Amino acid sequence: MLAAHAEVSAARPRRKSARTRILGTAVALLAVTSAGLTTGSSAEAAAPDGRGAAGQGDPYFPLSGNGGYTTGHYDLGLAYDPATQRLDGTETITARATQQLTRFDLDLSGLTVRSVRVNGRTARWTREGQELVITPGKPLRKGQSFRVDVSYGGIPQDVTDPDGSPDGWIQTDDGAFVAGEPQGAMSWFAADNHPLDKASYSFTITVPAGYTAVANGVLTSQRTKGGKTTFRWCQAQPMAAYLATATIGKFDVQRYTTASGIPVYNAVDPREAADAAPALARIPAILDWESGIFGSYPFSAAGAIVDHAPDVGYALETQTRPLYDSAPDVDTVVHEIAHQWFGDSVSLTSWQDIWLNEGFATYAEWLWEEQHGGRSAQATFDAYYARPAASSLWAFPTADPGEGANIFDSPVYTRGAMTLQKLRTAVGDTDFLTILKTWARGHRYGNGTTAQFTALSEKVSGKNLDGLFHTWLYTAGKPAQP
Numbered sequence: 001m002l003a004a005h006a007e008v009s010a011a012r013p014r015r016k017s018a019r020t021r022i023l024g025t026a027v028a029l030l031a032v033t034s035a036g037l038t039t040g041s042s043a044e045a046a047a048p049d050g051r052g053a054a055g056q057g058d059p060y061f062p063l064s065g066n067g068g069y070t071t072g073h074y075d076l077g078l079a080y081d082p083a084t085q086r087l088d089g090t091e092t093i094t095a096r097a098t099q100q101l102t103r104f105d106l107d108l109s110g111l112t113v114r115s116v117r118v119n120g121r122t123a124r125w126t127r128e129g130q131e132l133v134i135t136p137g138k139p140l141r142k143g144q145s146f147r148v149d150v151s152y153g154g155i156p157q158d159v160t161d162p163d164g165s166p167d168g169w170i171q172t173d174d175g176a177f178v179a180g181e182p183q184g185a186m187s188w189f190a191a192d193n194h195p196l197d198k199a200s201y202s203f204t205i206t207v208p209a210g211y212t213a214v215a216n217g218v219l220t221s222q223r224t225k226g227g228k229t230t231f232r233w234c235q236a237q238p239m240a241a242y243l244a245t246a247t248i249g250k251f252d253v254q255r256y257t258t259a260s261g262i263p264v265y266n267a268v269d270p271r272e273a274a275d276a277a278p279a280l281a282r283i284p285a286i287l288d289w290e291s292g293i294f295g296s297y298p299f300s301a302a303g304a305i306v307d308h309a310p311d312v313g314y315a316l317e318t319q320t321r322p323l324y325d326s327a328p329d330v331d332t333v334v335h336e337i338a339h340q341w342f343g344d345s346v347s348l349t350s351w352q353d354i355w356l357n358e359g360f361a362t363y364a365e366w367l368w369e370e371q372h373g374g375r376s377a378q379a380t381f382d383a384y385y386a387r388p389a390a391s392s393l394w395a396f397p398t399a400d401p402g403e404g405a406n407i408f409d410s411p412v413y414t415r416g417a418m419t420l421q422k423l424r425t426a427v428g429d430t431d432f433l434t435i436l437k438t439w440a441r442g443h444r445y446g447n448g449t450t451a452q453f454t455a456l457s458e459k460v461s462g463k464n465l466d467g468l469f470h471t472w473l474y475t476a477g478k479p480a481q482p
Helices: 025-033 273-280 283-294 330-338 355-371 377-385 410-427 429-442 450-461 466-474
Strands: 069-081 086-097 104-107 112-118 124-128 131-135 145-154 166-172 175-179 199-208 212-214 218-225 228-239 247-249 252-257 263-268 302-306
Touching: 112 124, 112 131, 199 212, 212 228, 212 263, 263 273, 263 283, 273 302, 273 330, 283 302, 283 330, 283 355, 283 429, 330 355, 355 377, 355 410, 355 450, 377 410, 410 429, 410 450, 410 466, 429 450, 450 466
Parallel strands: 069 199, 263 302
Antiparallel strands: 069 086, 086 145, 104 131, 112 145, 124 131, 166 175, 175 247, 199 228, 212 247, 218 228, 252 263
């Protein structure tokens, strides 16, 4: 669960720190070709023999994602038995080659691959670490659309992140808590596993009767037959692989539509229901409030998954339906719903830029408190700034954490939010809110960088903000002036 910051604030990072570690064809075509989306490979230099790169070249996770193509749609068919912990999967990926391809990779950790087909024909494949290396029967032309079918199965094993936390398909006492940030998607399906490559998704998940399988987007059907229940979900808007979920358990389900017309689906472990109820009841109010500040809600559905997963230690902003390892409080729900704009709809380009996700969601908590009878965002800023120079808050630059183990630590979350408060003070409330809405609207369903955000801030405000951003984003240590 998101632990409260010691000393001064109810603001809470996504992952625990200090006391505990914080932690459809038309749809497919739209995801590939929509104007303005920054998707696809950053590793576009084709090898002489037509091999797609083994990774996107991310400085923190260089093997995450793959080069040579961009995905459009994932159609995932999953069958899971909590008693045996066995997962069987079939998936169909539609994609487009961005270079001539004699072979290409998907990210897949563990599990046993049974077969791979490209455009309906059997393809050769090998396993090289987390890479599923696929050689189609004939090379793919640059610009060619193609289809990949993968059949696989086994007992999924979660991924251990650089900070020691579990990630991916995490077993629970009644199913699985499926949270993929930053690397875990590859523990349960083969993917181009980097936020640069976003796609639409559909899920068909079969579980024993009495269990519920919850994924992203809209539930389109649910049918029980022969002692098994099959759930079908559709996530039409583009999504990064790490934001996908297929969480399974024995849940109480609540469904309704908000006054503003957003369908809500909540799945709650009965052991957490009483404690979760007050915060979940605020979801419509939080959606309306954040829509007023950040612009219209970007997705077709909303809600929450509240599991009983005491060994996990964090919540995650799974797209449309944030995932909580135990009953959240209101601040945590504000944080994870804010991610639907900042992190989900507008995704990072490199994991180095994760403050664009976490600093923004943390600042949403500060604003919620300010506008709902609590202390001002400036008072929260001042309380944090009072921390000594030796505090971990000042340990490394916000926009350059330095390694994967740091991306969920307090400089990314809290100092990221402090940066936004400094920006607000420098440009005034009117320009500041314009910057937030323009950022969310201009990069909707795409990706963004810190450089793009700082440039937008200067364009909207008409001010030179180089000094502010250099100090608060790129300089280690406690700034001399608050």
